[in-house]
Amino acid sequence: MKPLPLTLAGTLTRIFLRDRQAIFFSLFFPIIFMVVFGFVGSQEQEPIALGIVNHAPGGVSDDLIDLLDANPLFQVTVGEEPALRESLISGDTTLVLIVPAEFQETDRGVEMQLLVDAAQVQELNLIMPVLEQSLLSVERQLRNSEPLFRLNVEDVRARSQRYLDFLIPGLLAFTLMQVSIAGSGFNIVEYRRKGILKRLFVTPLQPRDFITAIVMSRITLCILQIAVLLGIAVLFLDVRILGSYLALFTVIFCGAIIFLCIGFLLGSLAKTQQSIQAIGNLVIFPQIFLSGIFYPIDSLPGFLQPVASLLPLSFVANALREIANNGASLLDIPLNFLGIAVWMIISFVAATRYFVWKEVAA
Amino acid sequence: MAIIEVRNLVKRYPRPDRKSEFFNAVDDISLEIQAGEIYGILGPNGAGKTTTLEMLEGLTDIDGGEAFIDDICVNTRPFEVKKIIGVQLQANEYFDNQSLRELITLFGALYRRQIDPLELLGRVHLTEKADARPANLSGGQKQRFSIACALVNDPKVLFLDEPTTGLDPQAKRNLWNLVQELNQTGMTIVLTTHNMEEAESLCQRIAIMDHGKKIAEDTPRKLILKHAPEPPEAPLHGSLEDVFLALTGHGLRD
DSSP states (O other), X not given: OOOHHHHHHHHHHHHXXXXXXXXXXXXXXXXXXXXXXXXXHHSOOOOEEEEEEESSOSTHHHHHHHHHHHSTTEEEEEXXXXXXXXXXXXXXXXXXXXXXXXXXXXXXOOOOEEEEOTTTOTTHHHHXXXXXXXXXHHHHHHHTOOOSOOOOOOOOOOSOOSXXXXXXXXXXXXXXXXXXXXXXXXXXXXXXXXXXXXXXXXTTOOHHHHHHHHHHHHHHHHHHHHHHHHHHHHHHXXXXXXXXXXXXXXXXXXXXXXXXXXXXXXXXXXXXXXXXXXXXHHHHHHHHHHTTSSSOGGGSOTTTHHHXXXXXXXXXXXXXXXXXXXXXXXXXXXXXXXXXXXXXXXXXHHHHXXXXXXXXXX | OEEEXXXXXXXXXXXXXXXXXXXXXXXXXXXXXXXXXXXXXXXXXXXXXXXXXXXXXXXXXXXXXXXXXXXXXXXXXXXXXXXXXXXXXXXXXXXXXXXXXXXXXXXXXXXXXXXXXXXXXXXXXXXXXXXXXGGGSXXXXXXXXXXXHHTTTOOSEEEEESTTTTOOHHHHHHHHHHHHHHHHTTOEEEEXXXXXXXXXXXOXXXXXXXXXXXXXXXOHHHHHHHHOOSOTTSGGGSOHHHHHHXXXXXXXXX
16 A cells, blocks of 8 residues: 555645636736736837937938937937927927037037936936937948947847846745645645544544645645746746756755745644734735845845845745756755755744644644 | 543643633543443533543543553553544534545545445445535535544444534434444444433433533433432433433523
8 A cells, every 4th residue: 555645645636636716826826927027028118209409401410310210219209499398398208309500510529419307317328328329320421431340249048138037936936935835824724624634633644644745745736836837937928947947846846845834834823714814924925025026135225135035935036046047057056055955944843843733633 | 341441531721711720621530431332421511521532532632540442541552542443523524625435535544444435435325425525415414424434444432422413303313323233233332412312212321421520320211210300200201301401400501
């Protein structure tokens, strides 16, 4: 006969898989997140509305306007100064370039005026070089000179840079935490409410066999759930995983153990379904905001960063991100891995210490 | 031969009103239950019936005294005891989305036994419900199913905690027949009940408990002879309910 934990794990896995509603909701929100951010990320940047007042129509100034118009970064409107100034103030136009009448006189330097609303233009530092570049091109054209240097840009797409690529590993870690804590903690409380724990406890079932069985079946389920999310990200949202899937799933496996144990601990401490919700949120919410799921930990206030980076979800999310975005192997992230190992020990000890059959079942 | 021996059993709980003080929910109970008998424990709510059973089943720590089932000490070897007893609890919900057949197989696995679910369901007359879910059973069927779960390990002693509470008269009688059938195979059965008719017709011996103490113990007939108040010349015209009320008083319990 198969070892008991294995038999029990099989049954539990079957029970969990038959709970379609729970599976649907565990995947629903992460998928919505991914798809929404997938579309946001893939959208072209809005062109910058550039108004041009041309006091020297005809000739080179038209070339300049054509050049700027051809650049997808700008959406060019040619008009009169008062109208454009007004439109700048109302926010419909971001920049107004005034081409002076002496623009044609190419024998001396011409000063051009650029009107901006600095409060609106955070990207001014990005826009200026493009404008200057366009002017330089016109200048070269006028002087009939060839540029000395040419940049040949080749996109090898070696590392992903979209927000979605940053988000996906964090989202996987977050989902892992959610389904694991719910899977062990919420389940324990539910089994207690129904008297199932008590019924199991009058059989010779040993607590460690029961915990082992739940952990085994939940890990199986977690890995399936994460694999589905990852599959959607890779197949439909063009997310690239640079590191190995083996490394990725090793971290997911360890993360599942951490959060399942935390779930057991919460389930042992909370006596009712309401209190597990409350205690669960106390553990889950700070980690969502502090663990670099939606934005990097670096962007948190300085005093929060050291604390934030020690949270279990931070270690798991960072490890996944290093592997997925930077192609790290497990050997490249020893500190993350140390953090994960330490949390595995802490959570396991705490879970087994507080999961006392008699008290939890009663 | 006594299969269950209980000596001076005590369970202490904090008082519900003053947490720092304790009271004895089970107060110095001694029992001797013979192999093959149906033994009933009666008592008002809060008398300590369920707590006594839970201590014998290894669910609750024993705070004082000792208990043996088939010569195995419950205090020191609870997991050995669990292997030879079958237990039906008051709450009988099970894992969701599992058929009776699957649940029976699972319970068998907990005792490391491979069993034939259909044969066992046949013994409690639920063969045709093998693929149903417990949630879809009637009250009487649920009780019969939870007895089936308690039988997976061929127990020497079967504990039933208020098995007929909430059942209609037909289901109740049906369950009594089942208990008698099981008893005829030599199984010792210990049950708690509020139902005097049940105690009278089913149990060979009865203990009446109140405030954690055993206040009477005998066969139903002798208890009636001894305690039923009237008419004293024709004692058997009184009922066990009269005995119960005479011993525990008429005050309402919660």
